[in-house]
Amino acid sequence: MKAILLKKYGMPNDLEIGEVTKPVPSEGEVLVKIHAASINDWDWGLVRGKPFIIRLFFGLRKPKIEIPGVDISGTIEAVGDGVSSFTAGDEIYCDLSECGLGGFAEYVCVPEKMLSKKPSNISHNDASALPHAGILALQGLVEKGKVKTGQRVLINGAGGGVGTLGIQILKPYGVEVTGVDSGEKLDLMKSLGFDKLMDYRKADFTAIGEKYDLILDTKSTRSPFKVARSLKKDGRYVTVGGSMVRLLEIVLFGWLISLFTGKKLSVLTLKANKGLDQISKLVEQGQLSPVVDGPYEFDKIPELIQYFGDGRHLGKIVVEMEKGL
Ligand SMILES: NC(=O)c1ccc[n+]([C@@H]2O[C@H](COP(=O)([O-])OP(=O)(O)OC[C@H]3O[C@@H](n4cnc5c(N)ncnc54)[C@H](OP(=O)(O)O)[C@@H]3O)[C@@H](O)[C@H]2O)c1
Known part of the structure; x- marks a missing residue:
């Protein structure tokens, strides 16, 4: 599968687009086909290894994370053993910041406890802007x-x-x-x-x-x-x-x-995805809808992380993954 690869700390244009093996879900995990992802401060920080505290968690000299990307919306393609709340075909969205990141790729494996069902009244692009x-x-x-x-x-x-x-x-x-x-x-x-x-x-x-x-x-x-x-x-x-x-x-x-x-x-210390069902409810009631900057193409992700770092975006920068793959 195609992915944005973080091989060293540097600037967003040091990121590479490459092929990696499609992951297989372990016990308690699901395999998600990612339709949309959004850019966050995490991506800007992780790519540069700044502030320094990021390196304490993700590798001092070299990043231990191979694929960045925090926010995703997608469809479950397969489920691992012991998964009980989701099945293949379910549309989900989530924040990957507490489960290894990896959102800038065609697929990612995610523990089921991190997932919420995507609100049915919005697109994957909009959903990826929310978690x-x-x-x-x-x-x-x-x-x-x-x-x-x-x-x-x-x-x-x-x-x-x-x-x-x-x-x-x-x-x-x-x-x-x-x-x-x-x-x-x-x-x-x-x-x-x-x-x-x-x-x-x-x-x-x-x-x-x-x-x-x-x-x-x-x-x-x-x-x-x-x-x-x-x-x-x-x-x-x-x-x-x-x-x-x-x-x-x-x-x-x-x-x-x-x-x-x-x-x-x-x-505030973020507790990833805690309250996402409440966000879904607000979206379904028509009370919450994201301001989307984009959607942009997959191969623009390095430029978009720079665009985020420059502070030129309005609301959330969204990437439609199938575009530009
Ligand atoms: N607590 C946690 O556990 C946790 C977890 C993840 C992320 N975070 C943090 O949460 C924040 C995420 O915010 P976000 O997604 O809304 O970021 P964002 O999209 O970058 O929005 C921040 C806004 O602040 C504006 N800004 C820049 N300098 C400013 C200043 N001096 N005074 C007032 N506004 C200024 C920026 O506009 P201009 O650049 O155009 O000026 C931008 O519109 C980040 O700081 C991130 O590090 C915290």
Whole structure:
């Protein structure tokens, strides 16, 4: 089968397109024919081996992962022994970040516990945009952020995968949502329902005197002390990503800030696919649909990872696997 091969850390144009043996499902696994995949920060980080912590998990000098790719949607072609919840022909989608990646290929084997049935009212292209970013948004806003009706919420870095799904997850709560991103993404964000918009190149959300009940951050661009000043009493700040130094600061100083102010600052650790059935329900009810940048062709994946790293994408970059194989 064809796959995108990660033979060394470098830049996306160091990735190779090659032939590898089609995998065979072990006990508890299914073999998935991948119809669509989407690009994530994981791919950008893994390909470069940056930040350094990635190398602690995936190989210090050379990547141990042969095929990158986190988000997929596809059809089950075969099931291994002991698989009880799925059969051949089922359409599924999932995040592979906790089971070895491998989404940029024609086929992948996945433990059945990682899978959810694809919502029947959307295409594989749309479905592939949902698992990783949708779950980060759901766990950040609902599970850890504990969003409540009537609150004031801000999403920093809101024009990418997490923010464009996050605003739709927030809608039913009747909250006022401010979105912060670069100027060229604000029109799209307005069309998705953000009540207030801010261009981070022109304004600093921690310096305008506004206070929020909940801040979800995809970039962690401000210090924990600055974000704490932008929270109301008992407010929560949840970050899903940013530089390692900033995330460490939030862990180290967050508890101290909580101790003295009651405001809660935390770093979310993704639990892959936990809540994906809830995402499916929102999609089936017509409350959630991804913003898709694409779909693009399989052989463009290296360029698309670079495009993601350059921050030029809107929403989720999607690859239709059968195109360009
Ligand atoms: N916690 C976990 O376990 C876990 C797991 C996986 C991933 N993650 C993290 O989750 C995040 C995923 O977010 P995503 O998929 O939404 O990423 P994304 O699609 O790249 O969106 C991030 C947005 O932030 C904007 N941005 C860049 N610099 C900014 C700044 N200084 N201020 C405000 N906005 C800025 C970007 O726009 P421009 O570039 O155009 O400016 C982009 O639109 C990543 O940080 C990733 O590392 C966390």
